[in-house]
Amino acid sequence: MPMVLVKFYARLREELGFERLEIEAEKLTDLLDKLREVLGDKKDRVFEGRFLKRGILISLNDEVVGGDLERDLRDGDEVGIMPAPSGG
Numbered sequence: 001m002p003m004v005l006v007k008f009y010a011r012l013r014e015e016l017g018f019e020r021l022e023i024e025a026e027k028l029t030d031l032l033d034k035l036r037e038v039l040g041d042k043k044d045r046v047f048e049g050r051f052l053k054r055g056i057l058i059s060l061n062d063e064v065v066g067g068d069l070e071r072d073l074r075d076g077d078e079v080g081i082m083p084a085p086s087g088g
Contacts, residue, residue, distance in 0.1 A: 002075040009082035028071045
């Protein structure tokens with residue numbers, strides 16, 4: 001099973017208390033399921049139920065992932081989780 005590096009950015013890094021972790025997962029959806037478990041009582045910073053919280057973006061190897069969360073993962077892939085940029 002591929003080992004994937006998950007990086008957290010901006011306020012999520014501070015709210016979750018860590019910058020990165022490694023998770024074994026074959027698909028992006030599997031990684032998100034495992035991430036819910038790892039985050040425990042802090043999962044509400046990233047998720048609303050089974051879905052990503054509004055305003056949270058995911059990237060795979062520096063490319064923002066749209067609605068295609070069924071993507072296959074490979075050993076060494078990097079997944080970024082970050083709040084959407086805002087401002088005026």
